[in-house]
Amino acid sequence: MPMVKLRAASAPLLIAALCVWSAAALAQADPLPSWNDGKSKHVILDFVRKVTQEGGRDFVPLDQRIAAFDNDGTLWAEQPVYFQLQFALDEIKRLAAQNPALKGKEPYRSVLARDLKGLSANGNKGLMQAMAVTHSGITTDEFAVLVRNWLASARHPTKRAYDEMVYQPQLELLAFLRANGFKTFIVSGGGVEFMRVFAEKAYGIPPEQVVGSSGSVKYRLSATGKPELYKEAKVEFIDDGPGKPVGINRFIGRRPILAFGNSDGDLQMLQYTTGGEGARLALIIHHTDAAREWAYDRKSQIGKLDKALDEAATKGWTIVDMKTDWKTIFPPGR
Amino acid sequence: MPMVKLRAASAPLLIAALCVWSAAALAQADPLPSWNDGKSKHVILDFVRKVTQEGGRDFVPLDQRIAAFDNDGTLWAEQPVYFQLQFALDEIKRLAAQNPALKGKEPYRSVLARDLKGLSANGNKGLMQAMAVTHSGITTDEFAVLVRNWLASARHPTKRAYDEMVYQPQLELLAFLRANGFKTFIVSGGGVEFMRVFAEKAYGIPPEQVVGSSGSVKYRLSATGKPELYKEAKVEFIDDGPGKPVGINRFIGRRPILAFGNSDGDLQMLQYTTGGEGARLALIIHHTDAAREWAYDRKSQIGKLDKALDEAATKGWTIVDMKTDWKTIFPPGR
Numbered sequence: 045m046p047m048v049k050l051r052a053a054s055a056p057l058l059i060a061a062l063c064v065w066s067a068a069a070l071a072q073a074d075p076l077p078s079w080n081d082g083k084s085k086h087v088i089l090d091f092v093r094k095v096t097q098e099g100g101r102d103f104v105p106l107d108q109r110i111a112a113f114d115n116d117g118t119l120w121a122e123q124p125v126y127f128q129l130q131f132a133l134d135e136i137k138r139l140a141a142q143n144p145a146l147k148g149k150e151p152y153r154s155v156l157a158r159d160l161k162g163l164s165a166n167g168n169k170g171l172m173q174a175m176a177v178t179h180s181g182i183t184t185d186e187f188a189v190l191v192r193n194w195l196a197s198a199r200h201p202t203k204r205a206y207d208e209m210v211y212q213p214q215l216e217l218l219a220f221l222r223a224n225g226f227k228t229f230i231v232s233g234g235g236v237e238f239m240r241v242f243a244e245k246a247y248g249i250p251p252e253q254v255v256g257s258s259g260s261v262k263y264r265l266s267a268t269g270k271p272e273l274y275k276e277a278k279v280e281f282i283d284d285g286p287g288k289p290v291g292i293n294r295f296i297g298r299r300p301i302l303a304f305g306n307s308d309g310d311l312q313m314l315q316y317t318t319g320g321e322g323a324r325l326a327l328i329i330h331h332t333d334a335a336r337e338w339a340y341d342r343k344s345q346i347g348k349l350d351k352a353l354d355e356a357a358t359k360g361w362t363i364v365d366m367k368t369d370w371k372t373i374f375p376p377g378r
Numbered sequence: 379m380p381m382v383k384l385r386a387a388s389a390p391l392l393i394a395a396l397c398v399w400s401a402a403a404l405a406q407a408d409p410l411p412s413w414n415d416g417k418s419k420h421v422i423l424d425f426v427r428k429v430t431q432e433g434g435r436d437f438v439p440l441d442q443r444i445a446a447f448d449n450d451g452t453l454w455a456e457q458p459v460y461f462q463l464q465f466a467l468d469e470i471k472r473l474a475a476q477n478p479a480l481k482g483k484e485p486y487r488s489v490l491a492r493d494l495k496g497l498s499a500n501g502n503k504g505l506m507q508a509m510a511v512t513h514s515g516i517t518t519d520e521f522a523v524l525v526r527n528w529l530a531s532a533r534h535p536t537k538r539a540y541d542e543m544v545y546q547p548q549l550e551l552l553a554f555l556r557a558n559g560f561k562t563f564i565v566s567g568g569g570v571e572f573m574r575v576f577a578e579k580a581y582g583i584p585p586e587q588v589v590g591s592s593g594s595v596k597y598r599l600s601a602t603g604k605p606e607l608y609k610e611a612k613v614e615f616i617d618d619g620p621g622k623p624v625g626i627n628r629f630i631g632r633r634p635i636l637a638f639g640n641s642d643g644d645l646q647m648l649q650y651t652t653g654g655e656g657a658r659l660a661l662i663i664h665h666t667d668a669a670r671e672w673a674y675d676r677k678s679q680i681g682k683l684d685k686a687l688d689e690a691a692t693k694g695w696t697i698v699d700m701k702t703d704w705k706t707i708f709p710p711g712r
Contacts, residue, residue: 107578107584229586236628236631237631244441251630251631251632252561252563252632254631261624261627261628262620262624263621263623263624263646265649270653271646271649271653273624286596286597287597289597290595290596290597293518293607294570294592295586296585297570297574297585297586297588298585312597315599316597316605316607319604319605319606
């Protein structure tokens with residue numbers, strides 16, 4: 045027993061030693077090699093330096109180093125359609141192939157006819173319907189398997205797997221923050237059960253540090269008496285706009301000192317984060333790179349960035365310009 | 379910059395080194411000194427040994443070592459009334475003293491007259507009202523200050539501060555689990571914003587690892603433009619009974635491998651925990667010690683333990699008998 049205890053307890057030691065080693069390696073090299081040497085990079089490095097400087101005016105204790113990242117358009121791409129919506133559309137096709145009787149019914153008919161206009165006819169009703177039929181009526185465990193299978197087989201128009209559409213500079217930033225004692229959270233309008241399937245592998249963020257929108261879930265015993273959680277077709281929480289500070293309060297219970305977003309849906313999270321005492325950092329990715337990624341902002345249907353862009357200018361938040369600030373966009377060698 | 383990075387990264391190293399040191403110390407001594415040498419203690423030690431034994435049949439990887447603890451009656455006492463309800467009653471008195479116009483109104487009148495029967499007249503309506511008026515109409519930050527002030531000044535009938543009514547054997551168990559790589563969570567029917575005020579200091583459990591019931595919260599800008607979260611008088615989520623597995627899924631996103639409760643409100647959490655694959659441990663505290671604590675179970679208004687006691691017998695869950703299993707109840711020397 046004593047040996048076992050020692051062995052178990054030395055795992056964190058090993059991890060910490062590796063952190064120190066990698067922090068030392070980073071220090072010698074550059075902790076953010078995919079970030080060009082410009083204002084954004086310096087703002088980040090300065091902020092991390094000052095909040096970790098013991099005895100300094102801006103020092104922040106370890107337990108308060110909370111960083112909140114939006115997901116769609118901030119940690120991974122969101123064009124030409126939100127990836128979770130693409131999952132829903134692909135699921136619709138899979139379900140219709142399995143059960144041809146569905147093919148004449150909505151939302152199946154419009155999806156199969158690639159009739160996105162038909163789907164959007166009544167506002168977003170058709171799209172909501174497509175989301176609902178693919179995100180409910182099954183258990184949480186079954187849903188996770190569907191997402192995992194989809195990620196393994198589906199390909200983005202750029203030919204990459206969807207979980208390879210993550211931003212390399214952000215992976216470096218997440219690792220750099222964690223090496224400096226930050227706890228990194230996702231705070232996204234995306235579905236929490238969708239994101240939790242890949243967040244740990246893609247970003248090193250465990251399920252309990254993923255905050256997102258959710259549908260109602262019901263506890264029940266299966267026909268064979270097995271406890272399970274059943275996903276109902278009812279939206280329970282929208283973690284977007286003013287919902288983001290509410291979600292942060294509900295799940296994290298502490299105000300972040302750093303928040304990173306890319307759209308008006310992040311505005312209130314950025315306000316809330318910077319509204320606290322002491323050193324705070326608010327960052328917004330501006331999608332300006334039509335050649336390597338996409339260029340969109342004030343008039344985009346997806347990831348609209350308008351009010352937050354104005355407020356960033358007024359309040360001195362950091363605008364990360366994708367075209368000039370990022371040396372690379374996606375992870376190399378995949 | 380390099381030096382700062384190294385210093386920041388060495389904090390986890392220091393903590394890990396202390397963990398190893400304390401784990402080594404525990405190994406030489408006894409990791410659970412307040413637990414009598416009986417079946418319950420051995421079940422716990424055996425379980426932790428087997429899930430941490432690398433290469434063993436029951437080995438559980440670090441990231442899946444999730445432990446869920448109920449709070450009232452499991453981590454701290456819950457008699458003669460739930461402490462959060464006592465907080466509400468004390469707040470009612472404080473508010474009425476500040477604003478005498480309230481004294482003739484319910485729920486103030488009944489609380490001031492110590493008329494608990496009057497308060498409970500329509501089911502629990504009066505008590506719910508007392509909870510509502512003390513848990514809403516203020517910001518989350520203001521509420522945290524009220525709880526902190528109350529904890530600092532209020533005293534339990536036993537003369538202890540309320541946050542000293544924690545169970546010493548459970549503090550040792552939490553520390554032992556964490557030293558073995560477990561992430562410890564509270565999953566309680568209590569209010570999440572109430573518990574988060576003391577959970578870190580009392581149990582070493584940070585706010586983001588506290589799952590509880592919650593009221594609706596609204597994001598807004600104050601008159602001076604300061605972002606704040608305003609507590610509304612509307613129940614949003616009841617983390618009790620079948621709500622516990624739902625809360626676990628919502629906040630943690632992984633099924634625990636160990637759950638510890640003390641009442642029928644924990645039944646579904648225990649079912650859900652033991653319903654997963656691999657090694658699982660379900661424990662229930664049976665309050666059997668009228669001399670040192672309280673003795674109650676099937677017929678108690680508070681912490682009723684009836685169905686879960688029967689199911690524990692059928693399913694072989696571990697019943698911790700407070701009288702015989704615990705050497706001490708509360709922390710010494712306070």
